[in-house]
Amino acid sequence: MFSKILIANRGEIACRIIRTLKKMGIASVALYTKADEDSLHVSLADEAYCIGEGLASESYLDTQKIFDVVYKSGAEAIHPGYGFLSENATFAKACEEKGIVFIGPRAEHMEAFGLKHTARSLAESNNVPLLPGSSLLLDLDEAIVEAKRIGYPVMLKSTAGGGGIGMQLCYDEQALCDAYASVKRLSENNFSNGGMFLEKYVEHARHIEVQVFGDGKGYVATLGERDCSVQRRNQKVIEETPAPFLHVKTREALFSAARTLCESVKYLSAGTVEFVYDTQSEQFYFLEVNTRLQVEHGVTEEVSGIDLVRWMITQAYGHNPELYEYKHMPHGHSIQVRVYAEDPMKNFQPSSGVLTHVHFAPSIRVDSFIETGLNVSSFYDPMIAKLIVKENTRENALAKMAQAIKETRIDGIETNLDYLGAIVAGDVFQAGKQTTKFLNTFRFAPQSIDILRPGTHTTVQDYPGRIGYWDIGVPPSGPYDNLSFRYANALVGNSDDAAGLEIAIAGPTLRFNYDGVIALCGAVIDAFIDGVKVGMNQALHVKAGSVLKTQKKYTRKALEATLPCEGALMCLCI
Numbered sequence: 367m368f369s370k371i372l373i374a375n376r377g378e379i380a381c382r383i384i385r386t387l388k389k390m391g392i393a394s395v396a397l398y399t400k401a402d403e404d405s406l407h408v409s410l411a412d413e414a415y416c417i418g419e420g421l422a423s424e425s426y427l428d429t430q431k432i433f434d435v436v437y438k439s440g441a442e443a444i445h446p447g448y449g450f451l452s453e454n455a456t457f458a459k460a461c462e463e464k465g466i467v468f469i470g471p472r473a474e475h476m477e478a479f480g481l482k483h484t485a486r487s488l489a490e491s492n493n494v495p496l497l498p499g500s501s502l503l504l505d506l507d508e509a510i511v512e513a514k515r516i517g518y519p520v521m522l523k524s525t526a527g528g529g530g531i532g533m534q535l536c537y538d539e540q541a542l543c544d545a546y547a548s549v550k551r552l553s554e555n556n557f558s559n560g561g562m563f564l565e566k567y568v569e570h571a572r573h574i575e576v577q578v579f580g581d582g583k584g585y586v587a588t589l590g591e592r593d594c595s596v597q598r599r600n601q602k603v604i605e606e607t608p609a610p611f612l613h614v615k616t617r618e619a620l621f622s623a624a625r626t627l628c629e630s631v632k633y634l635s636a637g638t639v640e641f642v643y644d645t646q647s648e649q650f651y652f653l654e655v656n657t658r659l660q661v662e663h664g665v666t667e668e669v670s671g672i673d674l675v676r677w678m679i680t681q682a683y684g685h686n687p688e689l690y691e692y693k694h695m696p697h698g699h700s701i702q703v704r705v706y707a708e709d710p711m712k713n714f715q716p717s718s719g720v721l722t723h724v725h726f727a728p729s730i731r732v733d734s735f736i737e738t739g740l741n742v743s744s745f746y747d748p749m750i751a752k753l754i755v756k757e758n759t760r761e762n763a764l765a766k767m768a769q770a771i772k773e774t775r776i777d778g779i780e781t782n783l784d785y786l787g788a789i790v791a792g793d794v795f796q797a798g799k800q801t802t803k804f805l806n807t808f809r810f811a812p813q814s815i816d817i818l819r820p821g822t823h824t825t826v827q828d829y830p831g832r833i834g835y836w837d838i839g840v841p842p843s844g845p846y847d848n849l850s851f852r853y854a855n856a857l858v859g860n861s862d863d864a865a866g867l868e869i870a871i872a873g874p875t876l877r878f879n880y881d882g883v884i885a886l887c888g889a890v891i892d893a894f895i896d897g898v899k900v901g902m903n904q905a906l907h908v909k910a911g912s913v914l915k916t917q918k919k920y921t922r923k924a925l926e927a928t929l930p931c932e933g934a935l936m937c938l939c940i
Contacts, residue, residue, distance in 0.1 A: 367683055368392055368442045371469070373407070374432050375447030377735040378752065379659075380407035383445050386675040395439045397432065399425045401743040406735040413439055420745040426450045429457055436466055443467035443682060445675070449747065452658040453480055469682040471635050471657040472582065478631050479655035481525045483563045489652040492630050494623045497642065497651040499565040506546045509564060513542055516566050522546065524553035525561040532556065533600050535567055571802045572643040573597065574609050574650065576624035577666045579677060579689060582634030587692055588621040589674075590666050594640075595800045596789065598714070603782075603805065604789060605662035606701040607669055610760055610798030613648070620650060621694075627655070635678050636663070645801060661704070661752070664733055668700035668756040699760040701767050703790070705734075705751040707742050709780035710810055711879060717780040718744040727773035730755050730766070742779055750781070764796060784812045811910050813880045818913065821874035827851070828865040846870065850888035857885035857905045873916025878908045892917040 371387060372395040373380045384394045384407060396411030401420035408414045415435045418425030425431065427450055436444065444466055446452035455476040461468040479485045483502050490496055500512040502525065513520050513536070522545050524532025532553045534545035546562075554560040577589040593609035594602045609617075624639035638660045640653040663674050672692065680686040708714045721740050726732045734751035736742070742750060753770050757763040771787040788810050789795055795804075829851055831844020845851035845868050852862050867874070873891060884906045886893055893900050894915045900906050908914065 370441045371443045372441035379447035381735050384410045395441045401745050445469040476657045483525045494652045497566045500563050502561050519567040520564045521567045526557035526559035568644045570645045574643045575638050575640040578637050580633035584632045586628040598805045607665045664754045665700035665702045669696040698758050699763045700756040701763050702754045703786045706782045707748040707750050710785040716748045718742045719779045722778035725775045727770035730770045811880050816877040819875035822871040824869045827868045854885040854887035858883045875915045877913045880910050
């Protein structure tokens, strides 16, 4: 077996691979940039080498720097994880030429499936069901002709790349004309390949994928399917296995199609064959093959009882007897949610900064690289964690995931945790009726407020505050006017110790993202909700989207306002 393996990746997947290597007694070599130097994968690894400042193009995508570390560390093999160089045939070939084992499919497999239009041709020759589509497009004029032949709506796709980049849904000719240059530019900039083709778009579709694993000699095992229909901008958000409410004959047909396609090229190592399933016709069609480990591989591991990373390593070494012994008999149901550093209330704008507190729910699987004190960089993909649960039934797995999201806290930056919780709790996902368009119309109203203007001397306080530390030189804190503070809390049903804002000079302007109740107590001020003046010392109901504007009138003592948040009411003390 290998004695030392380099992980040509970062973050969560690097941590995942390193932990498996430790179990196997294999030394690990990590790569990192200065932007990543506090990442958990750096401290977990046996050796770690800095390869740049932060830009991926000058670090994790710089093959020469990676090979330099291989030679310096004495690593015998490279595991690419996913993303970055994991599906780069040129890199895989270079590893082979340099006598370094590339843990993954062969370069020829990446070339066969790496371009979507060639993968379609391979699928067609093996009688795998295909959506109506075109060959590579020469120009916009040909795209218009082909779209009319196929019939709108169509999906304009880059033949290279993945992750939802280089795809645009077109409902008519004008949309196609508007999208053509943009998709081509994205394809050239992200994948150095401007090739595009058209494919018929299924209006009511589920995204079903089959996990495969091959020995490189013609034997391919299918390890189950996953439903990845919950997507935003063509990027997966939640995955689960087994796919809910899928007919057993359909499942068997999916397995057979995936196996036939991969056996035709004598596929090696882990891979995923993706399909679109039409919920109206109950037919499925080939989409693409991902020649790498998938982000969502964890749910398959949970119900199958195998370690896909371990399988990849043993297969790369040339001996993986477990592959031939495996019979797919899934145990239980597993769900994964992807936690992103982004703000759902600001069009999912990426968020970065120092994590002031990180706590993951106990008794679940967490694949992550973050911890309290880590600085989340803006250089890389915003996914910072994956929460994975497994239970004996889907119903129990849903309940466990809902609880896990509630018990997980990531402070210091914005995340999509509440957004994920709302999806999981929603009727559509609970019923297993999600499609790829589900999130397009999903309404999310978090129990939060946006600070449009902070005011002057606005602080967060609670009662009685910090007391009992005078003996070590720390003075007491808490609300200036604790009587009015507690009265405001009582008006809206809070406990005495509920936190809030206290503003001593000039009040803030706040926008509410949910229906709530507030109370203004203390010194008399002028306050307006959506331009309408409101009174003091009473419970005031506000609607989602409403704006509270406070203006200083008197400053002889503090003024207090309270509102609810997450079921426990939060005070705003002015």
